[in-house]
Amino acid sequence: MTGRAAEPEVIWARPERTGRGPRPAYTRADIAAAAVRIADAEGLDAVSMRRVAAELGCGTMSLYNYVPRKEDLYELMVDAAGGEHELWEPRGDWRADMLRVAHRTRALMHRHPWLPRLMSPVYGFSPNALRYLEHCLACLDPLEAPYGTKLELVAMLNAVVTSFVANELATAERARSLPWSEEQENAMRGAYLGGRIATGAYPRMAAAFAEDPGPIDLEAVFERALGRVLDGFAPRR
Amino acid sequence: MTGRAAEPEVIWARPERTGRGPRPAYTRADIAAAAVRIADAEGLDAVSMRRVAAELGCGTMSLYNYVPRKEDLYELMVDAAGGEHELWEPRGDWRADMLRVAHRTRALMHRHPWLPRLMSPVYGFSPNALRYLEHCLACLDPLEAPYGTKLELVAMLNAVVTSFVANELATAERARSLPWSEEQENAMRGAYLGGRIATGAYPRMAAAFAEDPGPIDLEAVFERALGRVLDGFAPRR
DNA sequence: TCGTAGTTACGTACGGCGTACGTAGTGCGC
DNA sequence: GCGCACTACGTACGCCGTACGTAACTACGA
Known part of the structure; x- marks a missing residue:
């Protein structure tokens, strides 16, 4: 040695x-x-x-x-x-249970906004991560699919949740290290983006921004995203 | 001032x-x-x-x-x-075009393994990011959906691709900063995981690992993931 | 035409970081 | 009860991002 x-x-x-x-x-x-x-x-x-x-x-x-x-x-x-994740006895509806998992994960990340940044795949097998994974698999017992597929489902759901929350928290977390406020940052990036779009070089982006002036409902967007992920794993009929 | x-x-x-x-x-x-x-x-x-x-x-x-x-x-x-992303004239098949986008993004990240780590949502509006976004929207022209939905599609596809590649590259990138080799790292984490699973505390994880001893085909997993994401946005019939 | 304001270039310096290393003290296993 | 493996921790090294000051330079307004 x-x-x-x-x-x-x-x-x-x-x-x-x-x-x-x-x-x-x-x-x-x-x-x-x-x-x-x-x-x-x-x-x-x-x-x-x-x-x-x-x-x-x-x-x-x-x-x-x-x-x-x-x-x-x-x-x-x-x-x-991860230890704060409270688990429960699965009720037999894997879709409902996985939605619950996703919502709790999001809540956890809101409580600890640094989590998305540390969510490297490397940390995937800490004791509480194993507990969490086992729990997800238990929730997925009613789903008739090989374990490989179930693991893919969990990975994909985590990817989408993590990315979503990272987006939600981006400017807020960034503002911590900036010499100006979050509002200033947003205003300025918005102004820049508006300027770019006004050049006419990005017609579809322009249309996208012009499309719906209503406020975005983050909860609805999140729910839709989860639904789509789970749909991708629902057994075909 | x-x-x-x-x-x-x-x-x-x-x-x-x-x-x-x-x-x-x-x-x-x-x-x-x-x-x-x-x-x-x-x-x-x-x-x-x-x-x-x-x-x-x-x-x-x-x-x-x-x-x-x-x-x-x-x-x-x-x-x-992002400037290395070569764009093309969309052919009218949004599914095929988005698959192509995803594959090129993955290739790009393989060429620049640090990309996933920098893929913060904040950098979303650089000139080449705008070009890329506009191109994705052009690919999605044949899809009958509001732009909001299309943006959600692009975001979700990016999230899945980024997360997938980050997983692929995790230990390799990590090994750069470790005083031991990637093989040692993998062997050791594998041994630890095996030990944990052998305790019987995680029966479903154990079953998952016992299930398929064949080598994992990353390409197939990637393709499946992409397909599932796109399925979630296909118009219902 | 020319002074000057706004740039570029860059050396120095400060406070912070991760952590290698050495030393001193402590308590269990033989 | 000896010795060794462990704990505690001060010092020091080589990095880091970057604030600041100075000198050279150029395009513009007078």
């Missing part, structure tokens, strides 16, 4: 306590909670090893006893958020 | 040349190309203002004459990549 720093590992496989040495002062849950608190209050970019350590009240480098790399801290955060 | 540093602006609205002062040494395209070259070769995290300036052969701070903030550099990159 040359250097042991480069040994691959998943944080979930590493035991929280090994027996030897002093009792650790914090649990993984403590650390995740601290990081989540910071991200909720000040945005994901405020989550640094130093900041989390300060929140916990310990030295910066002590954190590295619990979390080998910053990426693992992110994994902890995603898993902690 | 107090400070003019905080005036909101889109980089695309700012003229490349104002007339006064010395002739700029580079164009926006030069800068975008340099950044894209670095990201392609060394990963997105290697793209820093210093690195891009070095690639161009100018001082770090000179870059800020062209690009007010690093985020704008990202916008430039996304737009430059």
Whole structure:
């Protein structure tokens, strides 16, 4: 063995306590909670090893006893958020159950607006992610399809929900790091877009914007999107 | 006017040349190309203002004459990549045309693996994004639906493609910043997952993994996903 | 025609980041 | 009860984005 720093590992496989040495002062849950608190209050970019350590009240480098790399801290955060997902006994209607899953996921992301950004496929197998996946599959028991198809359904639903919420939250989250307000940002991007469209170079875009001046009902758009995804998996008759 | 540093602006609205002062040494395209070259070769995290300036052969701070903030550099990159999208005259079959769009988008993301990470909804209105959108709408001319629905279709297709490719590339891109190889990473995550499943706590996951030992055909999965999205928008008969 | 305002170019510097490394103290397993 | 694996954490390094100041330069208004 040359250097042991480069040994691959998943944080979930590493035991929280090994027996030897002093009792650790914090649990993984403590650390995740601290990081989540910071991200909720000040945005994901405020989550640094130093900041989390300060929140916990310990030295910066002590954190590295619990979390080998910053990426693992992110994994902890995603898993902690996933733990808030309350599951239920499926009622036998897979469509209704999956709609419920999607709505809860959206609500979760509204509560933790940094979630979409961390929703990398890599973090897909944390303990709570496994719980969540198993629950989705349970909801899909009534659907007659191979598990492969069911996994594709879950993946697609998650993709659509994540993308939708990311869109919803985009400017709001962006505004955190900008030296001007969200309203200014929106006004300015709107003005620019209007100018571009007014050139006549994008006739269909122009028509699209001219089409319906009514306010967009995000809830309806979301519901429609979910319905379409699920329709794609309904057994043909 | 107090400070003019905080005036909101889109980089695309700012003229490349104002007339006064010395002739700029580079164009926006030069800068975008340099950044894209670095990201392609060394990963997105290697793209820093210093690195891009070095690639161009100018001082770090000179870059800020062209690009007010690093985020704008990202916008430039996304737009430059979008410029590679070759468009065509729609043939009248919106389904076939949208499939083609999706396949080209996927190919583009394979060529520029950092694209999914930058595919924030905020960058949605760069010049080439507008071109792309207009082209999608042109492809959708034969589809009898309001423009709102068509935009929803494009958004959903993009979400699915982006999520799919992000999944495809996940470990490969991740391996760039890890001190161990992609194979080690995969082996280790696989071993961990196998261990979790072997506990029996996730019976459906276990069944899913036991179901089909054959190799997954990514192309087929992709095609199926696209088909399902488009089905959701096909006019009911 | 010429002064000057608005540019470009870019060196220096600041505060922050992730984290490698070394040292000191602690408590379980042999 | 010895030793080792662990915890705690200060220091330091090399990055990062970027604010600011200075010098050279050019097109415009007088």
